Amino acid sequence: MLVSAARCVLCGVRTVSRNVWGKRSNVLDRRSVLGQRVLGSRSVSDSARPSLLEEFMRSDVWARYLQRLQHWGVTGSAPGEVPGMDGSHVEVKRLLPVLAELRRKENELWELRKMVTEENEDLKSLAATDMAACEEELLNLKYQLAWLLIFKEDDDDYNLILEVMAGVGGQEAMLFTAEMFDMYQRYATFKNWSFDVLGYFRSDLGGVRHATASVSGSDAYKYLKYEGGVHRVQRVPKTEKQGRIHTSTMTVAILPQPREIHLVINPKDLRIETKRASGAGGQHVNTTDSAVRIVHIPTGIVSECQQERSQIKNKETAMKVLRAKLYNMKLEEQVNKRQSARKIQVGTKGRSEKIRTYNFPQDRVTDHRIGMSVHNMDGFLLGDELLDEMIQALNDFSHYESLMEIVDNANICK
Template sequence: MRARILWEAARCLRSRGALVPARRSLSSGSPPLEELFARGGPLRAFLERHAKSEVQLQARGPELAVVAKLLSEKELELRETEHLLHDENEDLRKLAENEITLCQKEITQLKHQIILLLVPSEETDENDLILEVTAGVGGQEAMLFTSEIFEMYQQYAAFKRWHFEPLEYFPSEIGGLRHASASIGGAEAYKHMKFEGGVHRVQRVPKTERQGRIHTSTTTVAILPQPAEIHLVINPKDLRIDTKRASGAGGQHVNTTDSAVRIVHLPTGRRKRMRRKRSVP
């Protein structure tokens, strides 16, 4: 553990002088995340409640138990390292500050990971998906924004090594995008993309603006899971097949060839009609 190494260095350096007050306190993290994991916060209370029984965390998933343990160890490492900010040695203080910054980033990542692990999984998490983007309010600027959004998802799919296949692409006159869709396939593609759906907004000075005014533009993103292959088995006993034949004058095939067939699925009542097309000599 890196904090233990710092503590050993501190013991050697403290023999040279007394402690001095810390120059500053370091903290990071977004306020909403910190509120969730603060003392008395819902996620902090959840982790403390299950900390005494690892079996309860294991019941929610082995990965959650591992991440929760890593978070506890990393927070302990952070508290131990923060004491080094009081040391009189400037080099040690700088080393501690750098270590604290790295530790805080790791803690934030672990907290985000815990939140994702607590989100209930869906049957479609392993499915591929259909991505649709449509320009909203904002005219040509919204279309430019939509083009950037579509390219962003394409680059993200390449980063995740997913398959990305454009299905539709309707560009605008100045290089923007009115509407586009794509098929994305890969490991847990829908699980990582399902929360991207909705209206996305940007406020900026667009390329189409000459007076430097800020415009608000929107684009709509839809994430649709692709259905998995279904193995459908129909019992022939559940089908009723009715046939009809032509009558009257019409040649040698009259009264001998089924010209219309109706299939009824008895359990559901669904019907399918089919007609035989006559070939024209």
């Protein structure tokens, strides 16, 4: 489920030392190519440009890899499995029906190309039309093979816990954290997901120190999993009297929450504390000990909730978040020889560990993993089309990197 750190777009550190045409001599960073697209100010030619994945699907290196798969399928010379993503393997028999259809379409295209050379103009015109349709079907078949290699079953079919935390920058960081939380709530509405606030701890000036929400819906984890990390804001804070630009940070953590989490939590390992809720909330705030804080003693993981008036409901919610955090830790332990996903996402909350910068004076949002910029701050923070397109680009680049890694493992370019 978790993309290997060597190629995961979360890491964003691996420069691709070959282009999609399979040439290794000239170093080409595909992140830079992808980053040439500037959202919010793009031209018609930009929107008509083929996607990174589409370029790769049409490349010689991918064609050679598919030829090898076809050879394995015809001769039976391959073992029962071929390398897939994350060091996993894919059974060859899952690929055979698509490979067989691919061979059939390639033969059909070869016959159509011969017909185009005929002298009969009507026949040539008909063949040219059929060629275009055949080429489109071939591209779709190549995509199907790619998805079979990349995705495991139910990989991204998770709900999730979204956690935001103010980082460096004091009250300004907390104000920005509140804006980011609102952005993700609007994005959930845009994607028709449910967004249930589990905890919301305000600051004195209306910002947020820490907030959590349960997000559920079709492909919610698939779209949000790359939002985890440190987000940096550069702007003149409301509290700044001399007009100076400040730099602050906040952190987003995305915790997958499968529908069934098989975790055994020993009650003896929990320290449950109750206290009076703080912040805005009406007459019930500061009158009853309804807020709940749970500490998992062996790991030190903390979960707290004060959203409900009922202590019982707050305890249930805090346990839900705690189980998601423990599950995320369990997933990290299964990944060998790489940084844990949560450590990649959260880091130390420092100014330098950034995945994205929100520069208000320049009206610019830049994702540093793929070099993509948006020159429309207000539109981006609305949490609809612009945010969605950047997330799509992150997924696009991640899939491209995964496929290149698979091809590398098969020694296609060597």
